[in-house]
Amino acid sequence: MSRARTAPRPVVAGASAPAEREVVEFFVHLGKYLSLPRSVGEIYGLLFATGEKLTLDDLVARLAMSKGSASQGLRMLRGAGAVRVTHLPGDRKDYYEAEADLPALIRGFLRDQLVLKLEHADRRLDRLRTVVDDPGNGAPAGLSGRVERLQSWQNKARRLIPLASTFLKL
Amino acid sequence: MSRARTAPRPVVAGASAPAEREVVEFFVHLGKYLSLPRSVGEIYGLLFATGEKLTLDDLVARLAMSKGSASQGLRMLRGAGAVRVTHLPGDRKDYYEAEADLPALIRGFLRDQLVLKLEHADRRLDRLRTVVDDPGNGAPAGLSGRVERLQSWQNKARRLIPLASTFLKL
DNA sequence: CGCGGAATTCAAGGCGAATTGAACTTTCTG
DNA sequence: CAGAAAGTTCAATTCGCCTTGAATTCCGCG
Numbered sequence: 001m002s003r004a005r006t007a008p009r010p011v012v013a014g015a016s017a018p019a020e021r022e023v024v025e026f027f028v029h030l031g032k033y034l035s036l037p038r039s040v041g042e043i044y045g046l047l048f049a050t051g052e053k054l055t056l057d058d059l060v061a062r063l064a065m066s067k068g069s070a071s072q073g074l075r076m077l078r079g080a081g082a083v084r085v086t087h088l089p090g091d092r093k094d095y096y097e098a099e100a101d102l103p104a105l106i107r108g109f110l111r112d113q114l115v116l117k118l119e120h121a122d123r124r125l126d127r128l129r130t131v132v133d134d135p136g137n138g139a140p141a142g143l144s145g146r147v148e149r150l151q152s153w154q155n156k157a158r159r160l161i162p163l164a165s166t167f168l169k170l
Numbered sequence: 171m172s173r174a175r176t177a178p179r180p181v182v183a184g185a186s187a188p189a190e191r192e193v194v195e196f197f198v199h200l201g202k203y204l205s206l207p208r209s210v211g212e213i214y215g216l217l218f219a220t221g222e223k224l225t226l227d228d229l230v231a232r233l234a235m236s237k238g239s240a241s242q243g244l245r246m247l248r249g250a251g252a253v254r255v256t257h258l259p260g261d262r263k264d265y266y267e268a269e270a271d272l273p274a275l276i277r278g279f280l281r282d283q284l285v286l287k288l289e290h291a292d293r294r295l296d297r298l299r300t301v302v303d304d305p306g307n308g309a310p311a312g313l314s315g316r317v318e319r320l321q322s323w324q325n326k327a328r329r330l331i332p333l334a335s336t337f338l339k340l
Numbered sequence: 341c342g343c344g345g346a347a348t349t350c351a352a353g354g355c356g357a358a359t360t361g362a363a364c365t366t367t368c369t370g
Numbered sequence: 371c372a373g374a375a376a377g378t379t380c381a382a383t384t385c386g387c388c389t390t391g392a393a394t395t396c397c398g399c400g
Contacts, residue, residue: 066359121199146218
């Protein structure tokens with residue numbers, strides 16, 4: 001019982017409005033497809049749902065997660081440009097709000113994740129060709145050709161990226 | 171030490187030619203990006219590397235994995251069209267070979283996985299709108315509009331799929 | 341039918357990634 | 371400069387997915 005306050009202090013994650021909870025879950029699922037940890041989806045979801053600037057402690061309270069998770073999740077979101085930090089005049093808390101320009105967010109993600117992975121795949125493919133083309137490694141007949149085709153498809157995929165970027169920009 | 175046999179019975183995964191092992195590892199990594207279990211990458215990798223028709227028991231022996239894993243991995247690969255089953259005349263074992271037409275494979279993956287996920291996302295978004303637009307659910311002001319934008323972006327993403335398909339087809 | 345080899349199923353266990361929470365660092369304030 | 375408030379770090383724990391292997395089902399054949 002104790003004190004009467006304006007907001008009914010949510011004890012459990014999303015004990016707030018159903019709409020809020022729903023949005024949070026939506027982003028959790030979306031994040032799962034990108035293999036992001038649940039906490040990250042929750043944080044972004046809550047920021048997106050409320051549209052307000054919230055502090056780390058707000059997130060901890062309203063999502064019922066640990067400070068550690070919130071801190072790490074926010075770092076990831078900052079890194080991805082999905083979230084903006086602001087400050088209030090006489091207050092040293094960090095205030096976070098969702099970056100509302102989703103296309104920019106998606107482009108950032110594509111750039112950072114996909115291109116990075118393609119570069120990595122490049123190196124692996126080169127290495128693979130070296131090993132396969134070395135006669136001492138017992139590559140079955142025809143394998144060399146198949147690996148080459150692999151490479152040509154990978155190049156096609158790479159050419160697709162900028163195309164996708166511009167398309168999503170609109 | 172028992173019996174002398176033609177092939178030196180690999181005790182450990184990929185105890186065969188280095189080239190083979192390398193190809194297997196390559197597909198394991200590739201699979202990781204698509205968050206497929208390691209076993210799936212291994213199976214497809216070995217089939218791709220050898221270019222032969224192999225039975226479940228071959229896979230179990232040469233990759234040192236359990237029958238259960240092999241069975242489930244093969245099911246997944248069959249479902250994705252990444253692998254073809256054939257039969258030999260007087261033999262009731264299933265013989266598997268890698269689907270060599272990678273573009274088809276990629277298209278299949280896009281169709282099965284991505285479209286499926288988009289449909290799922292569709293349903294989720296519809297649900298989300300319903301909840302958010304219900305006045306009883308305490309949606310903050312402006313949320314409805316943000317959710318709408320979410321939907322428009324999702325539509326753009328969907329329009330990107332066929333484009334990607336044709337592009338990869340060449 | 342019933343036998344036997346081939347494949348699938350699924351409960352239990354293993355393993356790696358995510359989360360927690362307490363210790364720590366930093367920075368402001370009186 | 372002491373104290374507190376904000377945030378970060380990281381070792382220990384938890385949790386969920388993947389694998390295992392034994393039991394079960396499936397199927398063709400005598």
